Amino acid sequence: MSGEFSFIRSHLAPLSAGFPGALTLTDDAAILPGPSGLDYVIASDMLVEEVHFHADTPPEIIAARALGTNLSDLAAMGAEPVAWLSSLALGEACDTAWQGAFASACQDIQHEHGLHLIGGDTTRTPGPLTVSLTLIGQMPQGTAITRSGGQVGDEVWVSGELGEGVLGRIAYETHGVGSAPNRFTHPTARLSLGQALRGIATALIDISDGLVADLDHLARASGVALDIGAELVPLSETGRSEAGEPDTRPWRRLVCGGDDYELAFLAPVDHREAIMAISAALDVRLTPIGQARTGQGVRVHNAAGHLIKFETTGFTHF
Structure with missing residues (x-):
């Protein structure tokens, strides 16, 4: 079987031809032009029992992971959440109590982010x-941060x-x-940071699959190579107490493990002062870890x- 991303590039991306906002499926969201100088960002994600969570996982955790991971896709474009659609395939175990707990958890999360459920199945x-x-976000027209804008010489940054x-x-x-509860069971999307990086970051991605894998997506989309300093x-x-020195198996596991839902981005060197101001204003650690070079890969x-x-x-x- 071909890999997941090979399947997307070879078989699904051609289906997006002719629609610029699809971004040839290189990003985790698409852009739809909206009214009154707005762009809409559409992101969709799926969780499957025994693939992404165990059968005995409480509905509150399933809701937190489902909405949190989708919100992170909006953050990775600099979008502000607006609305969402829910499609559920429920088994016998999803009784009335389960349904109520799931809906209650979703209500708490959507209230926190100003979201509204508008449909689904x-x-x-x-x-x-x-x-x-499916999550819907919005932003001023033309301000979305995609994965493809990085340039040779840009610095590579990571949040948190x-x-x-x-x-x-x-x-x-x-x-x-x-x-x-932890970052795996209750992902926290860096929405405010993504919005603050509009006009500053040239390329942006959330760290869901693992830092190196996601930076490779960024490098591939931008047509650059990324040199990363492990110690940075x-x-x-x-993590530091368990990882040991770089290039040990525990260190590689943490760096490639994913589910952090932090943001990694590229930005010109002369934007460093503005980035540090964002870091201070949002009280979010932002760390430069490398640079974009000519070539490909990470x-x-x-x-x-x-x-x-x-x-x-x-x-x-797969």
């Missing part, structure tokens, strides 16, 4: 529970600290749903300049 299934959401996503997933898989990659305190090197090799750079569905 609900059906029964003899198979796994499936949750497919990485590693908590994969550590949360390990805790969830090891200790089950009784483990404390910001890990959480827990090269991660240690302090001695030796390239780090990865068995896998991030998550893929």
Whole structure:
């Protein structure tokens, strides 16, 4: 079987031909021109039982992951959330109590972000529970930040600290749903940061599959190579204590594990002062970790300049 992204490039991307806002399916969202000087951003994502969560996962966590990961796709274009659609395939276990808990959790999240549910579909299934959401965002016309605008010489930046996503997933898989809420069970989209980066970042992506894999998507779309300093990659305190030195297996697992939902972006060097001002205003750590060069792909090197090799750079569905 071909890989997930190979399938998208080879078979699905040609179906988007003739619609510029589809961005040849290189981004996780599409752009639709709207009225009154607005652009709409449309993002869709799906969670499937026993692929993205276990059968005994509480509906509150499923709702948090479904909406949180979709909101992160809007953040990765600099969009402001507006509305959402919900398509659910419910199994026998999704009784009235389950439905009420799921809806209540969704209500809390949509209230936090000013969202409104505007439609969707609900059906029964003899198979796994499936949750497919479509998020709609908006922004001033022409201000969307795609993955394809990066230029040679741009700096590579990342928000926050990485590693908590994969550590949360390990805790969830090891200790089950009784483990404390974490970045895996309750993803937090960097919406304010994405909006603040409009006009500053040249290319933007959220870190869902893993830093190296997602930077490779950014590099491929922008037609550049990205040189990354391993020692510059910001890990959480827990991550640093477990990862050891770069190029160890634990370090590579944290860097490539995904589920962090931080933002990685490219920006011209002369925008560094503006970026640090955003960091201070939003109280979000923003760290430069490398630079865009001529070429293709992502090269991660240690302090001695030796390239780090990865068995896998991030998550893929097949």
